[in-house]
Amino acid sequence: MLTNYIKIAWRNLWKHKLFSVINVFGLASGLVVCFLAIAHIKGSFDYDNFHPNRDRTYRILTDVVGKDNDVTPFATSPMPLAEVLKREYPFVEEATRVSKTYAEFSSNQKRFMTMSYAVDPSFFRIFGYKLAKGQPATEPNTVVLTRETAEKFFGTANPVGRVLQNTDLGPITVTGVLADMPAKSHLVFDMLISLQTAWTPQQRASFADWRNYRTGLTYVLLKPGTPADALEKVLPSVVHRATHTLHFKDEKGYSLRVQPFTKLSPARQELMHITHEPQIGGLLLEASVGLLTLLLAVFNYINLTLARSLSRAREVGIRKVAGAVRWQLVGQFMAESVILSLLSLGLANVMLEFIKPMPFVQKWLINGVEWNWQLTAICVVFSVVAGLLAGIAPARVLSGFQPSQVLRSQTGLRIIRGISLRKSLIVAQFAISMIAMIGLLSMTRQMNYMATADYGFRRDRVLTIPLNTIPAQRLANEVNRLAGVEHVSGTSELFGSFGYGHFVKQKRNALDSSMAFVWATDPQFIATMDLTLLAGQNLPPATADSVASGGSRLVLINEEAVKTFRLGNSQEAVGQSLWLNDSAEVQIAGVLKDFRYTSFAWSIKPLIIQNNPGQFRYLTVSVAAGAEDAVLADTKRIWKRLSPYEPFAGQWYSDFLEQRHTHPEDRDFMTLLLFLSFSIACLGLLGMVTYNTQTRVKEVGVRKVMGAQVSQIVWLLSRDFVRLLLIAAAIALPIGYLAGYAFLSNFAYHVPLGFETFALCFGSLLLLGGLTIGIRTYRAALDNPTESLRSE
Known part of the structure; x- marks a missing residue:
């Protein structure tokens, strides 16, 4: 019987070639999108599956209670927690702290911003990050690098024993290189620095403060046979002993809870300061898009099958007169839909091979996902189930025809609902x-x-050059001599990027600090970018004292900063003082007209511009009309002479904004x-x-x-x-x-x-x-x- 079903189904599909092609292409298109979503969803459950003892590892979350009694969950927790758990509770085998930091490191005449984690020695005993070379970073001022980071700094040379330089931490010795991870991890980083390193006094104070639950992550490995409840039960008493004498500024307090490592990805809850595990909401959205696309194709199948109901009516009537029961007819029509789904599966696999190389697909959906037999089996089963579901409605309608009606007259048949x-x-x-x-x-x-x-600053004919290890002034002197160059200036960031925020106060002891963006530029920057100075004067040239002290004491601010810090009008703001991060007092030299310098997702924020050559990371060059090609070619030759081993990465500001x-x-x-x-x-x-x-x-x-x-x-x-x-x-x-x-x-x-x-x-x-x-x-x-x- 099954063989006859398949033969008849194939004949019907071959007889109506146009409708079959439409259905196969539609179902294949929907299946492709669903397969991509399935691959990403499967991959989200494979995060961190290479770590040993995952079933005994837990992350500590913090539930912060605000003044309004709202509870905000954080993925982070107080840094002193790990030491207390390891010292006081025998069922804890290991505990480790992990603190994210962005910092700039230089070595081998190269300088890069890196995303790093500072970790305890126990980090390497809890997690399964394998080393391709060297040893873990367990001693003060040591670091292990990822393979990509090691190649960026040292190429193919062995980096073990080499030294990285950091302004705050000083020399950091490379002790090892991590092997490529066999699967994706919720921790994404360029290097792992030892937490035993001599951090700044402010950082050390932050690591010891029980009120600071935002700085680090805490992971705990329990001894075999210990239930998670044992750890969960002791956390309230730990929090009470540590915080009952502390005063919180913006919240009533917090509680801690345990998150099993096996349930870390995908994230079932939105957490503040979350790591890089996929969110369940995003996965559901991807699945919805795939199912919606497939649903459109299913609509086609139902539509075209019901549209051909008149031509299939006599077939159904004759079969019923010959003794066929309804379930046999349903089986016949379901066989057709399953064959269609299998043909669509084959076409979907062909289409998938063309779509896989797309950057978005590689980066977000299937990157790192192993397309093994389990995933293939899931896709095959999904295709068959999709075909069966698509065929249910037409099969029920067509198999329900009455022989007396359909054999009397085709023209008299009406399916109003259909x-x-x-x-x-x-x-x-x-x-x-x-x-x-x-x-x-x-x-x-x-x-x-x-x-x-229009951002409010010049974007046309402005060349941006990442400096790397070339001194800004040296390159500026060379480029300034070129014909067609109008102005040359250094800057810490490019306008149009996100920048970095700092807490700024009008008075040092004031409690009403506000966030402001701080950019480092030189006096030529206003002319280079065509900014408008509304009041006061430009930045002064840098001196040896200002460089040694971390920047000039005189700064420029924008109109929004005048409003935010209630400095009166632009003229009145000149000469007043502000405090940066409670440590540096600066005086306002001038006020700039507002312009958009960050993402369009934000309204204009307070901006402070300071002349600090030590933070210059880019050179901006304004070029006269018609001289663009000549200046670019000459600048490349200068770069090749000053830095022969580094590729030239300069680009026009308009191109940067477009790519951004x-x-x-x-x-x-x-x-x-x-x-x-x-x-x-x-x-x-x-x-x-x-x-x-x-x-x-x-x-x-x-x-x-x-x-x-x-x-x-x-x-x-x-x-x-x-x-x-x-x-x-x-x-x-x-x-x-x-x-x-x-x-x-x-x-x-x-x-x-x-x-x-x-x-x-x-x-x-x-x-x-x-x-x-x-x-x-x-x-x-x-x-x-x-x-x-x-x-x-």
């Missing part, structure tokens, strides 16, 4: 596709706006999803129009014989489908508006949701749908009526 269902599915397909198009267009317009908008904000890999992947959704919808519509014209071929012949024009027949055949497109647009436009507004509201400065966005989306919907309908109906209208009426 017809309304098919129309609803077409509307849903195009409405979903149009909503996705509005969202994608809103995102693209916002990214282009951020890449091309456009995210082409994200946009390309979203465009692919949109293309798939519209392709599925248009192919489904094509199948419906094709079947509709086939069933009305004699009607068309009679109308042509009676004198109907081609345009009249085209409108007759297509008007119902055009009406469905208009209904889809009426549903999609308001929902798309809400989706676009929700996305753009994340930005302090954004493009308006203008009429052109909806006009373009609506026009695209009508164009694609109209072409799909019009081409097929026009061909039907041109057919010779003698062919269709020959048998009448």
Whole structure:
């Protein structure tokens, strides 16, 4: 029986090739997106699976109770906790502290910003990070590097025993190089520094403060056979003993709880200061996108199968008269859907090979995921289940036909529910596709706006050069001699990036500190970037004293800083003082007109500009019109002479802003999803129009014989489908508006949701749908009526 099912199913699919192709392509497109989501979801459960004793390892979380009694969970915990647990509780085998830090290190005439973790010696006993060379960093002023970081600093040379330099920590000796991790980890870093290192007094005080629950992570390894409850029960008493005499500034207090390491990824709860494990919300969103794309394809299958119900009606009637029961007919139709799903699985695998190399797919969805037999089996089972689910509705409808009705007259058969269902599915397909198009267009317009908008500073014909180990003044002197160079200046960061925030007070002992961004530049920077000085004077040149003390005492601020620190107006602010991080008093030399210097997600924040050559990381060069190519070529030659072993990484400021904000890999992947959704919808519509014209071929012949024009027949055949497109647009436009507004509201400065966005989306919907309908109906209208009426 099963063999007969498969044979008959294959014959039916081969007989209706167009409908089969539409269904196979649609299901394959939906399966591709689902497979990518499945791979990412599976990979999220594989995080940190290379660590030994995962079932005995736990992370300590902190639940902070605010003044308003709101509880905020943190992935971090107080740094002294690990030592107390290891010392006082015998069931704790190991405990370790992990503290994230961003710092700049230099060595081998190279200088890089790195993301590091400071760790205890026990870190290497709890976790399974293998070493390819050397030993763990357990002694003061030692570090182990990842392979990528070691190659950045030392190339192919052995880095063990070499020294890295850091301004605060001094010389740090490399003791080892980590092997490549066999799976992704929730801890992402460039190096691991020993916590035994001589940190600054402020850092050491922070590590010992029980009120500071934001600085570090705490991991505990329990002895074999110890339940997690044993650790959970002692945490309240630990917190009480440590904090009952402490005064908290912004919160009532906190409690600690245990998170099993095996349940760390994916993250079931949103935590503050979370590490790099995937969030369950993001995974659900990915799964929803995949299922939605697959659902569009399932709509096609249901639509086209029900549309062909009249041609299958007599087959069902004859089978029932011959003795077939309903479950046998259901099995026949389900066999067809399973064969379709298997064909779609094969096409999906081919499509997947073309999509895998896309940067977005490699970076976010399948990077590091091993496509093994388990994942393949999951995809095969998913495909078969999808095919079965897609075939349930048509199988139930078709197998329910009554022989007395279908064998008496095909023309008398009516499936009211089926017809309304098919129309609803077409509307849903195009409405979903149009909503996705509005969202994608809103995102693209916002990214282009951020890449091309007027920031308030000069962006054209400005060359940015990362300095690495070349002294800023030396390179500036060389470049300043070139013809076509207008101004040259050094800066710590590039405007348009996020920058670094500092706590700033108007008075040293004041309690009302505010966050401000601090940039290091020189006096030529205002002229280089065409900034406007509203009051006061420019920064003074750097002196030996100012360099030794960490920057000039005179600073520039923007208008927003004047408002935030309540300094009066721009003229009144000049000469007043501010305190940076409670340690450095600076005096305001001048006030700059506000300009956008960070992400467009934020409104303009207070800005402080200080002349501090020790922090210069970039050289900015303004170039006269027409001299861009010559200056760039000459600058490359200068760079090659000063730093022959480092590639030139300079770029124009406009290119930096475009790369910083456009995210082409994200946009390309979203465009692919949109293309798939519209392709599925248009192919489904094509199948419906094709079947509709086939069933009305004699009607068309009679109308042509009676004198109907081609345009009249085209409108007759297509008007119902055009009406469905208009209904889809009426549903999609308001929902798309809400989706676009929700996305753009994340930005302090954004493009308006203008009429052109909806006009373009609506026009695209009508164009694609109209072409799909019009081409097929026009061909039907041109057919010779003698062919269709020959048998009448």
